[in-house]
Amino acid sequence: MVVNAYIIDAVRRMVCMRMSFDERLGSHFKRVEQELQAAKSAAVKPAGLTVPQYAALFVLDEQPGISAAELARRCAVTPQTMTTILRNLEAGGLIERTPHPLHKHVIETRPTPAGRKALDQADKRATGVERRLAAAFSEEEAETLRALLARVSETLTTDPILKS
Amino acid sequence: MVVNAYIIDAVRRMVCMRMSFDERLGSHFKRVEQELQAAKSAAVKPAGLTVPQYAALFVLDEQPGISAAELARRCAVTPQTMTTILRNLEAGGLIERTPHPLHKHVIETRPTPAGRKALDQADKRATGVERRLAAAFSEEEAETLRALLARVSETLTTDPILKS
DNA sequence: TGACGACCATCAGAACTCTGATTAGTGTCT
DNA sequence: AGACACTAATCAGAGTTCTGATGGTCGTCA
Numbered sequence: 001m002v003v004n005a006y007i008i009d010a011v012r013r014m015v016c017m018r019m020s021f022d023e024r025l026g027s028h029f030k031r032v033e034q035e036l037q038a039a040k041s042a043a044v045k046p047a048g049l050t051v052p053q054y055a056a057l058f059v060l061d062e063q064p065g066i067s068a069a070e071l072a073r074r075c076a077v078t079p080q081t082m083t084t085i086l087r088n089l090e091a092g093g094l095i096e097r098t099p100h101p102l103h104k105h106v107i108e109t110r111p112t113p114a115g116r117k118a119l120d121q122a123d124k125r126a127t128g129v130e131r132r133l134a135a136a137f138s139e140e141e142a143e144t145l146r147a148l149l150a151r152v153s154e155t156l157t158t159d160p161i162l163k164s
Numbered sequence: 165m166v167v168n169a170y171i172i173d174a175v176r177r178m179v180c181m182r183m184s185f186d187e188r189l190g191s192h193f194k195r196v197e198q199e200l201q202a203a204k205s206a207a208v209k210p211a212g213l214t215v216p217q218y219a220a221l222f223v224l225d226e227q228p229g230i231s232a233a234e235l236a237r238r239c240a241v242t243p244q245t246m247t248t249i250l251r252n253l254e255a256g257g258l259i260e261r262t263p264h265p266l267h268k269h270v271i272e273t274r275p276t277p278a279g280r281k282a283l284d285q286a287d288k289r290a291t292g293v294e295r296r297l298a299a300a301f302s303e304e305e306a307e308t309l310r311a312l313l314a315r316v317s318e319t320l321t322t323d324p325i326l327k328s
Numbered sequence: 329t330g331a332c333g334a335c336c337a338t339c340a341g342a343a344c345t346c347t348g349a350t351t352a353g354t355g356t357c358t
Numbered sequence: 359a360g361a362c363a364c365t366a367a368t369c370a371g372a373g374t375t376c377t378g379a380t381g382g383t384c385g386t387c388a
């Protein structure tokens with residue numbers, strides 16, 4: 001007995017069956033992001049860092065003296081979140097913050113020697129995760145993946161979802 | 165003056181320049197996941213739900229009476245996290261929890277009529293996001309993306325990263 | 329029956345994340 | 359000079375998430 005896939009789909013809609021988890025691209029992204037997060041977290045943990053702290057230190061090491069607001073933009077978090085991250089980093093003695101000599105309402109942030117040491121240690125292992133990941137794909141596949149991800153990103157940001 | 169790309173790369177390694185954000189697949193995943201999260205969040209917000217709450221209600225609607233531990237596994241969060249989510253859902257009157265008639269240490273959870281209503285409302289809009297996303301890809305592209313994501317997942321979970 | 333292991337639920341503590349609101353300095357335009 | 363807009367920093371509150379620890383219940387196996 002042959003069952004038409006179209007009919008199955010139509011019936012599903014009639015009985016109000018929802019889109020399954022597996023059909024949703026979102027669930028795949030979530031899983032991958034979660035696993036990646038876990039791997040990275042395990043990688044930077046021995047250095048006493050969390051992933052967001054590592055990201056902040058990473059940017060700070062490239063551009064010492066950057067403001068918290070700019071740092072937040074680079075790390076793709078809100079300024080409030082960055083304030084929290086910096087507070088924890090400062091409490092651990094990994095960064096130091098001093099008022100800007102000219103702009104009084106700007107606080108310059110830069111890593112301490114201890115911060116740079118932690119960053120080095122974390123970066124070695126974090127890069128290892130990325131390299132292992134990259135090794136699972138040919139250059140062409142990696143490019144395809146990047147392109148598809150960019151398309152997802154574009155779709156999500158240009159679509160008028162937020163206005164509906 | 166011609167500069168060899170290989171030499172540039174070699175120099176970078178010598179001066180200990182780190183892997184850039186753009187080289188890291190992780191940064192692309194993070195961005196996409198973040199945007200997707202934002203879109204979903206905006207979609208379910210009018211129904212008074214957060215994304216994890218929506219996910220929990222979604223599973224609960226398919227399998228009423230499920231335990232919190234099982235629910236946590238389905239939603240890919242820890243039992244502790246699910247406890248928090250359920251506490252908030254219960255406070256909002258969207259679910260009800262009653263002791264299991266046989267196993268006294270198990271609490272059965274099921275959506276209330278209000279919960280089902282919120283789920284319906286949220287699901288319509290959440291599905292809309294997924295459909296719009298799916299519309300940006302051909303069936304073949306979507307399949308490629310799913311396959312690549314699965315490879316990432318496999319690489320991350322089978323690799324001995326966590327033991328290093 | 330009694331011990332052990334497996335599982336469920338939950339508390340405690342910490343970190344990250346967001347939205348919303350406040351305070352204050354800088355720069356521009358009238 | 360004064361008004362306005364922009365930016366920086368931060369507080370407050372809420373939600374999600376984790377690890378670690380605790381206590382209770384069920385089933386199995388000696």
